[in-house]
Amino acid sequence: MANVLDVSTEDNLQYQFFPVSSGSVQFKVRTPNDAHVALTMGPQESDPMYEVFIGGWGNTKSVIRRNRTKPDKVEIETPGIVNGGEFRGFWVRWDGGIISAGREGEAIPFISWSDPEPFPVAFVGVSTGWGATGTWKIEDGAEFDTPDNLQYKFGPVAAGSLEFDFRGPHNCHVCLTSAPAEVDPIYEIILGGWENSQSVIRYCRQKPEKVTVPTPGLMNANDFRKYIVEWRCGRISVRDGKTGQVVMDWVDPSPFPITHFGVRTGWGARGNWRIVHFNKDGIQQPLPPSAPSAAALYAPPPGYPGGxxxxxxxxxxxxxxxxxxxxxxxxxxxxxxxxxxxxxxxxxxxxxxxxxxxxxxxxxxxxxxxxxxxxxxxxxxxxxxxxxxxxxxxxxxxxxxxxxxxxxxxxxxxxxxxxxxxxxxxxxxxxxxxxxxxxxxxxxxxxxxxxxxx
Structure with missing residues (x-):
């Protein structure tokens, strides 16, 4: 069962943004019209930007727009698609430059558009307007499967960590890369490998492993296990998501920029995953306020009195x-x-x-x-x-x-x-x-x- 983030949007067309770490978002929304979803690189309304308007123009049609400019990239008639008295479920996906939206339970989108110049999406925003307020239930960590084929499924990273739940008998594989592909340089983290007996950190698919630790019984085919992978200043850490205990840790003396993650299973194992899309408790945690450090660090030019x-x-x-x-x-x-x-x-x-x-x-x-x-x-x-x-x-x-x-x-x-x-x-x-x-x-x-x- 996915976690659910409850969000309320006012009648002001102001987006509320949340980071994403996969190529889709699922949600339910209750609004009489104008459920707007934005896909961006940063946590604010700025170009480049995709917008999906569901039930716009008095709940008569839906469109996809790029960079807040007209004409819209695609427009279709969708009378009565949203409802102010009940929740309606939808999904929005972005994959290989194809932006699409569909109804809950339907695999075929009701609207889609292929961008010839796509950009990486790291944040999703939701808003309502034009006389409408909205209540949203945004699904966090929707489950998906990986087959027994050692093929990574990739998604963009939005911060220096990745949190996930995995259910499988063994061989939970996570990679960190600078592109949505299995190319060097690459970090690979294998949890519960070798018939669920040990775990390793590997660099550029080379042996010997950078770290090898015995982890008998780490994975379980019947229960989800939570883990957190973090990368900071070249340090790759893997922690148990329940206890916080460090499972593995390694420092790369020559780190590379990480922009994507991949997950897979293999060697006789299938896996079921929940990738956490949003920050803790579904809310972006603000950093502590920077006490009057600005005044101490910055000598203001004329026109900025009082430091x-x-x-x-x-x-x-x-x-x-x-x-x-x-x-x-x-x-x-x-x-x-x-x-x-x-x-x-x-x-x-x-x-x-x-x-x-x-x-x-x-x-x-x-x-x-x-x-x-x-x-x-x-x-x-x-x-x-x-x-x-x-x-x-x-x-x-x-x-x-x-x-x-x-x-x-x-x-x-x-x-x-x-x-x-x-x-x-x-x-x-x-x-x-x-x-x-x-x-x-x-x-x-x-x-x-x-x-x-x-």
């Missing part, structure tokens, strides 16, 4: 570390792999430098001294307008958002640049006339860039 942190329509800087992404973090761009990059900043050599946060790397990066500097401790921009304006050189438009200062006390602004398939955020230094970005180990300067506005 208050910079604000852009409610924007604040929130302390985080080791790949943590606070709820509401601003997505400033995306990496070459399609992973979202969040607007971040960190202290370095006496400066407070805007840069980027790549959650799968478990750190933020800031440009300084000609190199890309990784930072385990950083601040993430939360809230604000997320409005970017193209400019060049030393032309800082009025109202640009100050995001830090140089070691000499010069205000630094938040900029971004399109480079080698990425949109990478960094620092704008007016006296230098460029936007510097951290990229592939280097600090790169660009005279043409976009700047974040307050």
């Amino acid at each position: 208050a942190p910079p604000a852009a329509g409610g924007a604040v800087w929130v302390d985080a570390c080791s790949g943590q992404v606070p709820p509401g973090a601003v997505v400033g761009g995306q990496d070459c792999s399609g992973e979202p990059l969040y607007v971040a900043r960190a202290q370095h050599e006496g400066a407070m430098l805007p840069g980027k946060l790549a959650a799968s790397h478990q750190c933020a990066y800031v440009p300084w001294g000609g190199v890309e500097n990784g930072k385990q401790q950083y601040q993430v921009l939360v809230g604000g307008s997320n409005n970017w304006v193209p400019t060049s050189g030393s032309n800082i438009p009025p109202g640009a958002f100050p995001g830090g200062e140089s070691e000499d006390g010069e205000p630094l602004y938040v900029g971004r640049v399109r480079h080698e398939g990425s949109i990478t955020t960094g620092k704008v230094q007016q006296t230098h006339g460029v936007c510097y970005i951290p990229f592939a180990g280097q600090e790169l300067g660009f005279p043409e860039y976009e700047i974040l506005m307050a």
Whole structure:
């Protein structure tokens, strides 16, 4: 039985977002019209973005929209598809660029569209509007099976951990990769292998194993067992989800960015899985408030009296570390792999430098001294307008958002640049006339860039 997350949405078209770690979400909704589902890279309403409107236009039709622009990608007549007096069940899936939605119990979608330029989905949002409020029951950890064929089923990761329940006689296999495929580099975790006698951590499908521990009777064909896999700064840990006891632990001296997980069974075993889609108790747990650290860390330029942190329509800087992404973090761009990059900043050599946060790397990066500097401790921009304006050189438009200062006390602004398939955020230094970005180990300067506005 799947866990259920209860959500209420007001008549305001404001999405409530939750992370996902598989390619689908199942839910029941009670609303007279306009059940809206958003699929995004970050926990806020920002492009790229898919939207599925179920029962829109007075509960007469449904559409799929990309990046909040018209014309809609597909539109169908669905009179009476939702109901304000009873729950109706639906599912939404995204797989290989195909976005589809269907009714509970029906395998064939009632609406679908294939995106020729898909992006990785890490969050789902739900909302209602246009005269409608809604009550939702979003299923968490819906069960699925893996056959006895050693073929991984892949999904995107949304944080530095994966929680799951597994029921099977032996050979519970989990992999962590930088792509939705069985390619190197790859970490593999085998729980209850060798006829349920031992467990291992393997790197790039090579022997000897990095870790081998005896685990007789670890798995059970009749009962679900819960486990948590975590990755932080190259440390791969496997814990018993019930007791918290560490089953295996290994540190990779040269870690790679993890963007996807895979699960499989084999060697005579079939498995039944529940992958936890949402954070603890179905609620994104906010990080502790960053006590007036912003005032201590940031010397505000003129116009920001009292040492208050910079604000852009409610924007604040929130302390985080080791790949943590606070709820509401601003997505400033995306990496070459399609992973979202969040607007971040960190202290370095006496400066407070805007840069980027790549959650799968478990750190933020800031440009300084000609190199890309990784930072385990950083601040993430939360809230604000997320409005970017193209400019060049030393032309800082009025109202640009100050995001830090140089070691000499010069205000630094938040900029971004399109480079080698990425949109990478960094620092704008007016006296230098460029936007510097951290990229592939280097600090790169660009005279043409976009700047974040307050």
